[in-house]
Structure formats: structure tokens, C-alpha cells
Amino acid sequence: MAPECLQAQDTEAPFSSARIAERIDREIAAGYAKNAIESAPLCSDEEFVRRVYLDLAGRIPCVAERNSFLNDPSPTKRLDCIDRLLASEDYVQNFADTFDSILMGRGPRGKVAERKNLWRPYLENVFRKNRPWNEVAREILLARPESPDQSGAVWYLFERQDDAQAIAEAVAPAFFGIRIDCVQCHDHMNASEILQQHYWGLVAFFNRSKNQKTDAGPRISESAIGGFSEFANIHGTSSPNILTFFAAKTVEETRPEKDAKQEDNEELYLPPLTPNEPRVPKFSRREKFVDEILSGHPMFAKAFVNRVWAMLLGRGIVHPYDQMDSMHDPSHPELLDGLATDFMESGHDIKNLVRGIVASRPYQIDSTRLPGVDNPAWFARSIERALTAEQLARSIQIALHQTAQNDHPLMPDLRERMPDVLPEMIVTDVGDALFLTNNPKMHQVILEASQNDGLVARLASNADPKGSVDELFVAILGRHPDSTEFEAILEFTQGSSSVESPEHSISRWQSAVWAVLTSAEFRFNH
Amino acid sequence: MVQHNEKQDQVYRGCGSPEHRVHRRLFLQGAMASGIASVASFNGLFSIPALAEETKKQGKKCILLWLCGAPSQFEMWDPKPGTISGGPFGAIPTSIPGIQISQLMPRCATIMDKLAVVRSMSTEPNEHFQGIDVLTRGDKPRPPFTRPILGSVVAQQLGQLDSPVPQFVLLDPCPEGNEFKSFKAGNWAGWLGAEYGPVRSGGEYSIPDILRPESLSNVDHEDREALRKFLSRKFENDRRSEAAAGYNAAFDRVKGLMSCAPLFDLEKLPRADRER
Structure with a gap:
């Protein structure tokens, strides 16, 4: 996988994703009005590019991708970025990861190898060729190739x-x-x-x-x-x-x-x-x-749109997304019905549905919690989601090396440690904190970033430590540090005893990189 | 029950003070308010300061064995002999005259005088997961709030957050789980916050990643954690982020846990204890 150059595939004409986005904007705004609340404003481009890369490409953007998006003068750059990502191989891998978990469950470690030869390529092809979901479901359940x-x-x-x-x-x-x-x-x-x-x-x-x-x-x-x-x-x-x-x-x-x-x-x-x-x-x-x-089951399209909605917006229109029964009413019933109809009319077009949702306003608003806007079912702010194991493993590599491999040694350990995909609520286990703090492979990742052109090596060898502080934040968090953060990192890496030796400097930058990489800001998609 | 072993007692030095030397088994016996457990409603349980103080002083602890998907009461504690609903197994007398339990548990029958069986328990919700909620959290859910589970309540009321030993331990022999997986993955500490959540110990009953990487000095470890905490708390506060609050609370437990690492080293247990 080479994230710097997303491989384009056949581009198909968007069927009605604009219609989907308009429907979402209308129905969700009606909810705001009904509850007399104001929604969060649109998020910044910096936030958007991180969010949309995580959701569609399954990883944070590398610095070049981020900068190219931020510097793009086009008024349609968000839509262009969405289309570029949907046409990428990264999208294929990311959605295959998620749907593998949804359809098969994580299972023990050995399952990844068992599924590699037949199931995984099939699943990848579903997203690479954007196969209609009803045909896919039929093939899977008839199982007569x-x-x-x-x-x-x-x-x-x-x-x-x-x-x-x-x-x-x-x-x-x-x-x-x-x-x-x-x-x-x-x-x-x-x-x-x-x-x-x-x-x-x-x-x-x-x-x-x-x-x-x-x-x-x-x-x-x-x-x-x-x-x-x-x-x-x-x-x-x-x-x-x-x-x-x-x-x-x-x-x-x-x-x-x-x-x-x-x-x-x-x-x-x-x-x-x-x-x-x-x-x-x-x-x-x-x-x-x-x-x-x-075929034609009334829940089939609804279940799918509700799940994709939950993937991209943090919770289903019916929540939890797999309990669409009379105990769990949809927060926006007309929207759910409308999206299901649009989905069916588009020929169960998965990419079209995803495109419509990420182009909508509720997807693109800020995640900061507003006073008085407590109910997540209003979708009045972007709901934070934890990165999946795969997204985290790839994003750590991107942050440290600007490129990522799916067979990285962290991948199986993170899958085991953080198996959740679309959890009902975000709960951080103490074991996750122990893993990020002490796990030998996690430690190895930091050590490897200290060699060649890894992030630690780059930061430590930069003659201008102020530039390094900025690079640290941009590479890992996709934003510039504010003044308190800037001072804290500068003090941490350049404090009185820090300039003693190159080894010492490297070790301080290793610690700083670890600290930013394991901060909550990196762990979540927001 | 305890095989006391002086030598083993010396292994653990925790925060350095001698009071904190704990043997793993002693710890399991004595220092832990553990497991999920249930009483009628926990909300008021510790609201009487005198009770909380006394309980704290006595060092009371609580172990709950929660059998998700166990045999029914008819095959265990309440055989209802001679009734239609009684099931195929018979009842046997116990060490308490007049009390009978299932014939499948002859050894329990000999210690009945040490057990307290509640046969009158029923829950208003008749669905499994709601019943579990009532029993482990004291009451039905009240969205959008999540009630803490008993172990978290005990940890919060009777424990000390800076304690070098975990105050609430979940020993889960089958982490992969069954249909109760979602229950086990739930938000156990609820509104008390993730710092009162259980420390989970999987099939081997050991805690992974509890030791610092060898090439990292303790000073570096503590320094970088302080920086991490500063950045992460700042994010939490700036965004009023609940996800970050839970995440940061989990990290707050790391220091205490790392200091009790030897407790969970099964290799250091006396052989006789392990074999039991």
C-alpha cells in the first residue's frame, strides 16, 4: 500500500448521492428545530481531512496528503477529496476490514489466516467493484458460486x-x-x-x-x-x-x-x-x-443504511444498529425510510450511500461538545469514535513513517487488544492503556521511528527545535500546536539537561512522540 | 486456606512501604473488593457513613461468581422436589435440617450451614440482559445515565484511587465469551468513571503488558507519562470529550497496576497454591 499515491480506479458517475446528502441535511435540521437546539458549525478543513481519511481510507492522511488538501483552492475540494478516497485501494481495505468484523466477528488470531485465501479477496472485490449489496447478500447466503x-x-x-x-x-x-x-x-x-x-x-x-x-x-x-x-x-x-x-x-x-x-x-x-x-x-x-x-425483505435495506450511518456518524439512526426492533425507535424515522428507499433505487449502491452520507452537513460538523446539546441522537455535533485496531495500526505507521503496511507486527496484537468495531459506547479498558504504555511491539515502533527517516530521527536531527515541535504535531495530530503545547514540548525536549548528547536528545524526542501518539486526540476520530 | 509463605511475602515491595507487601493469594483474599455482586439497590448501600467506615475498617471484601448461562435453580439450589416444574433430578438433605438442594451438589450439601441461599429472588424485567442489569447495577437502566456495577461502587466507596493494588478485578476465564460478550464489554463503571472499572484478567489470570519495556528507564517512563497526561487532559477539557475522559481515566490506573505486577506473576506463586 502506498498512501502517498492513491491508486485511482474506474470512476462511476454518482447516481444520487447529492440527493442523499440533501435528504440528510433536511431531516437532521428538522430535528434541531424540533428540539430548539443549534448544531455545531462545520468543522475546519484540518479536522475534515483527518476525519474523512480515517473513515474512508482507514488511516490518517500523511503530511503531503494533508497539505495538498489544505492548499487546494477549489470550492468543491471536500467532495473531490471524498471521491478520490472512494476510488482508492485504501477504501477497499478499510471497508473490507470493517465488514469482515461485522459479518464474521473477530474470532481468535488464526481466523485472519484462514480467511485470507477466499473470504478476504471476495470481500475486497465487493468494495473494489462496488458490488450491489443485495447481490452480495444473495451470494453469501445461497453459497452456490x-x-x-x-x-x-x-x-x-x-x-x-x-x-x-x-x-x-x-x-x-x-x-x-x-x-x-x-x-x-x-x-x-x-x-x-x-x-x-x-x-x-x-x-x-x-x-x-x-x-x-x-x-x-x-x-x-x-x-x-x-x-x-x-x-x-x-x-x-x-x-x-x-x-x-x-x-x-x-x-x-x-x-x-x-x-x-x-x-x-x-x-x-x-x-x-x-x-x-x-x-x-x-x-x-x-x-x-x-x-x-x-429478496425484498423490509429490513434488508434499512439495516444496511443504518449500519453504514452508524459507522460514519458514531451511532445508528436506530441505536444500537443491530437491534432495530420495537424496543429501539429510530431517532429520525423519515430519514431512515428515505435513505433505505434511495439505497434501493440506486441499485443497492454502497459507494453512493457512503458518498451521500460523508457529503452531508451532519458528517462535516465540529465534534466539540456544546452546552445544552447532550443527546447524541440529535446528531448536532460530530460524535467521537475510537479508531479500530486496523485504523490505529495504520495511522501509527503513517504518523511515524508517512507510509503504512497492513502486515505490520502491531496489527494482530491490536486486533486482539482492541477488537471493537462500532461499539455501542466507547469504553477504554485499563488493558488498552497498559498496552500502549508497555507493550514490547509498541515500544519497538518508537525505536524504529528513531532510525533512518523515521519521525523521531527527523525531529532529533533538525537544527531548529521549534520546527520540530510543529512537525511533531502536524505529523501525528494533523494540526499545529497551540502556545501551551508548543512551550511544553519545547521545554520537554530542550530542557536544561537535554542537550547533553545526541543519544539523550533522541530519547527525549522518543518520549515526546510517544506522548502525542498515545494522547486521547490520536486515539479517536473526532 | 492460605498457605502462608514468608519468602513469597518479601517479593512484592509496591510503593516501597512495608505495609504494602502483599502476597497474591493474600491479596485475593484480603485486599480486593472484587467481582460483580448484587444486593437490592446499591444507591443507598454506602450512604450511611458509619456503615462505610466500619466496612472499610474491617477490610471486608466481596467475591462474586457470576455464572453466565449456568444450570437453572432447579438443578442447583432450589430443586422443588415433587412439583411439575421440578425437573428430572432429585433433592438431597443438607447439613441444615429441612433444607434440601439438588442431588447434583452433594458436597455443597455438607457445608450448607456456611451458605446463605436466597430462593425468593425475582426481577421485574424478565429479559436476560435487563435482569443482569438489575442484579449487577442495582436498578433498571435510566438513560442517558449508566449505573455503575457493584464492583465499581465498592471500589469507589471503600477503595482508594491511588491504591497500588487493583480494587476491582474481573477474572474472566473465557474472554472471547458467548452471547454475554456484549454485557462483558459494557460500561461497567458507568457514571463513576473508567477509573473505577475492573482490571480484567483473562484466561491465564495474568495481566498482559504490566511491566515497563526493559530499555526504558523509570524516569523516562514517568516523564513521558506526565507529558502524555498533560496533552491528553488538555484535549479532554478543551473538547469536553467524554471519550477522552474515559481514556484518560484508564491511564490513571496504570501506575498503580504496574507497581503490583508481581502479584499477578503466577510463576512466583507457591506450587502447592497453584495446584489447588
Whole structure:
């Protein structure tokens, strides 16, 4: 990855992202008026360029990128910058990181390697080619690849190793924005519209599926028989696991008589088209699911726009973004409906949605907390978000070396230490503070920045220490120091005992770089 | 229960004063207000100064074993023998005449006189996570405020912020978690602030990154932390940033924790203790 020169890709004409941004501005401003509040002003260009790089490119801008944006005289430079980033490979990597976590969960360390060959390239391609989200969802859940570049989609089900309950519990929040874990044993206690039969219905769509290793790679076979069972509620009453789901129709299926033995035979399967692929049953539950439940489901587009909104604005229009039930009302219902409609009409165009949101005013306002504006659901100021592990690992490298690698040694450790992606609220664990203070790899990063043209080496060798203080702030925080900060750093690095030796000077600059790098300002996107 | 070992007691020197020598097991027994625990409502629990003072003086501590997804009460403490809801297992007598518990716990039955079982507990919310909230935080949520969990309340009321030992420890044998992962990841200290949050100790019960990098001197370590704190607090204050406030509070615990590093060094525990 070479951040200095973002690689341009095919640029597609924005469909209606201006319309999306206008809708957002209108609906959010209506909320301000209703609550009689004033929103924060637009953020400065310095703040904007850091924020938008973190959100779209998954890292802070390097100094050259920052300066080129700040010096750009064009009145449309924010939009131009957004388009440039959306066309970059950095956007692809950043969104692939986030959606890997959202769709698969972090999992233990080994998962990254397991997902590298099939799943990750598939996911990258989704964002590189800006594939329509409905097609992607269909490929993932049908898991019957029609071409080699779809084969990675299989991994979503394959990694869950025939565990239909794990599949159901992952599918509901990822594609429909609701959690069903609670309704395994009983109808939802609070969100009464979510029923136990939705849980077991969703399980049934996947309980005939089995992992199969073929010459063409991992596949998910499906049996034409079996998968009928009853589930008992807490009162002991049993019900059949019919093929149904929340806010969807019930798929008709002939149930065998109780205790009747079903015979499996070739008649029940389609004649094979390709020799290596698993046979396909004539009545395929997975196919019924994608055709009759997923396609056109009222929550499908809403769940996606709400999640992307949450990624970019710090919380969902429904919060938490994966509990879009009657317990959690949207803060701006018309906006949610409108965005979902725009998204569908654009052909489930992911990039277009992202472009619309980051072009809107609520995305581009200041993050400083205003007196009297306490409710984050008003979106009257930009909500701070913690950098994800990947964003942090890359940004540390950019700050110190102006370039970043995704296979940096910090990456796996940070993923393990700070696994959260879109947490419901920001909580800093004491363990995070210990990591940033003492972790050997973190320490190594500072030591490496003291060599060659690393930041510490540059600052320590500069004959003008005042210039170094400024460079320290610009490189790490993307802004100039104010006078108290300037004095503090100058005193810290040039104090009476500091000019003793070059080694001592290096060690003071190492400490200063560490201190700025581990300050809250760097840790958050604001 | 304690295997007292003079030699081990000498290992830890903490802040340098002899009162702070603590053996890990003694610490676990004595110095810690630990775990999540529950009483009816914590809001008023320590509001009587005399009670708080007395509790502090006695050095009372609290260990809560919270079994997320344990067997039901019918298979444990309240078998309800002979009823429809009673479940398939039988009941056995205990060391207290008249009290029976599940046949699955014969050893607990022998120490029933040392246990206090509450069978009358029920919560108004009947949903799992809301029930957990009521039990661990004392009351139902009251948005936009987040109530602190009991361990944080105990730490704040009875502990000392500059204490060199953690006052609230979460021993989580399964950090990856199950469906209760979101509960474990929640904001435990609530409105008390992150400095009263738990110190989490994962599957190995050790705390990672508790030792200073070898090539960094203690003076440099303290100097750079002072600079970090100045910059980070300034950001917090200038922006009135809640995220930064929590972040800075977490760093405030680092010094105390680093000074108790030997407590969490399992290698320094007597073999006999480890094997138990």
C-alpha cells in the first residue's frame, strides 16, 4: 500500500448521492428545530481531512496528503477529496476490514489466516467493484458460486461449520439488523414482534446444509430431506420449525408425517450441471430463503443504511444498529425510510450511500461538545469514535513513517487488544492503556521511528527545535500546536539537561512522540 | 486456606512501604473488593457513613461468581422436589435440617450451614440482559445515565484511587465469551468513571503488558507519562470529550497496576497454591 499515491480506479458517475446528502441535511435540521437546539458549525478543513481519511481510507492522511488538501483552492475540494478516497485501494481495505468484523466477528488470531485465501479477496472485490449489496447478500447466503470470483462468498457459511444456529444468529443482525439470540427459548420478552418461531425458522433454512470440500474448493451442500423438528417454549408447548422469519412470509413445504422415514434419492435433486459441484436439491431451503425471504425483505435495506450511518456518524439512526426492533425507535424515522428507499433505487449502491452520507452537513460538523446539546441522537455535533485496531495500526505507521503496511507486527496484537468495531459506547479498558504504555511491539515502533527517516530521527536531527515541535504535531495530530503545547514540548525536549548528547536528545524526542501518539486526540476520530 | 509463605511475602515491595507487601493469594483474599455482586439497590448501600467506615475498617471484601448461562435453580439450589416444574433430578438433605438442594451438589450439601441461599429472588424485567442489569447495577437502566456495577461502587466507596493494588478485578476465564460478550464489554463503571472499572484478567489470570519495556528507564517512563497526561487532559477539557475522559481515566490506573505486577506473576506463586 502506498498512501502517498492513491491508486485511482474506474470512476462511476454518482447516481444520487447529492440527493442523499440533501435528504440528510433536511431531516437532521428538522430535528434541531424540533428540539430548539443549534448544531455545531462545520468543522475546519484540518479536522475534515483527518476525519474523512480515517473513515474512508482507514488511516490518517500523511503530511503531503494533508497539505495538498489544505492548499487546494477549489470550492468543491471536500467532495473531490471524498471521491478520490472512494476510488482508492485504501477504501477497499478499510471497508473490507470493517465488514469482515461485522459479518464474521473477530474470532481468535488464526481466523485472519484462514480467511485470507477466499473470504478476504471476495470481500475486497465487493468494495473494489462496488458490488450491489443485495447481490452480495444473495451470494453469501445461497453459497452456490457461479464463477470463481464468487467462490469466497461460501466462506461465510463454511466457517460456521454446519452450525445452523450459529448461522441464524449471525444472519439476523448482519442482514436484517435484529438480534434473535434471546428468542431461542421463548418469544422476545420486550420486542414482542420477534418470535421463537423466527429463530427456529431461520435455523431451518440452513439446517440441511453441510460443509463439503471439493476439488473446486469449499462448498456448502444441501440435502433434500430432513431438518424437521419441533421446538418447545417455556410452557412446554411444542411447535414445528416451519420455514418462516421475522416480517416475512412462510415458505410452504410438505412436512412428513411424524416419525415417517424419508428416503433420500436422486429424484429429489436436479441433474448435475458441473461435475465438481455438490448436487442441488429440487426444493432448496437456502434458495427459498434468498428468493422469498431475503429478496425484498423490509429490513434488508434499512439495516444496511443504518449500519453504514452508524459507522460514519458514531451511532445508528436506530441505536444500537443491530437491534432495530420495537424496543429501539429510530431517532429520525423519515430519514431512515428515505435513505433505505434511495439505497434501493440506486441499485443497492454502497459507494453512493457512503458518498451521500460523508457529503452531508451532519458528517462535516465540529465534534466539540456544546452546552445544552447532550443527546447524541440529535446528531448536532460530530460524535467521537475510537479508531479500530486496523485504523490505529495504520495511522501509527503513517504518523511515524508517512507510509503504512497492513502486515505490520502491531496489527494482530491490536486486533486482539482492541477488537471493537462500532461499539455501542466507547469504553477504554485499563488493558488498552497498559498496552500502549508497555507493550514490547509498541515500544519497538518508537525505536524504529528513531532510525533512518523515521519521525523521531527527523525531529532529533533538525537544527531548529521549534520546527520540530510543529512537525511533531502536524505529523501525528494533523494540526499545529497551540502556545501551551508548543512551550511544553519545547521545554520537554530542550530542557536544561537535554542537550547533553545526541543519544539523550533522541530519547527525549522518543518520549515526546510517544506522548502525542498515545494522547486521547490520536486515539479517536473526532 | 492460605498457605502462608514468608519468602513469597518479601517479593512484592509496591510503593516501597512495608505495609504494602502483599502476597497474591493474600491479596485475593484480603485486599480486593472484587467481582460483580448484587444486593437490592446499591444507591443507598454506602450512604450511611458509619456503615462505610466500619466496612472499610474491617477490610471486608466481596467475591462474586457470576455464572453466565449456568444450570437453572432447579438443578442447583432450589430443586422443588415433587412439583411439575421440578425437573428430572432429585433433592438431597443438607447439613441444615429441612433444607434440601439438588442431588447434583452433594458436597455443597455438607457445608450448607456456611451458605446463605436466597430462593425468593425475582426481577421485574424478565429479559436476560435487563435482569443482569438489575442484579449487577442495582436498578433498571435510566438513560442517558449508566449505573455503575457493584464492583465499581465498592471500589469507589471503600477503595482508594491511588491504591497500588487493583480494587476491582474481573477474572474472566473465557474472554472471547458467548452471547454475554456484549454485557462483558459494557460500561461497567458507568457514571463513576473508567477509573473505577475492573482490571480484567483473562484466561491465564495474568495481566498482559504490566511491566515497563526493559530499555526504558523509570524516569523516562514517568516523564513521558506526565507529558502524555498533560496533552491528553488538555484535549479532554478543551473538547469536553467524554471519550477522552474515559481514556484518560484508564491511564490513571496504570501506575498503580504496574507497581503490583508481581502479584499477578503466577510463576512466583507457591506450587502447592497453584495446584489447588
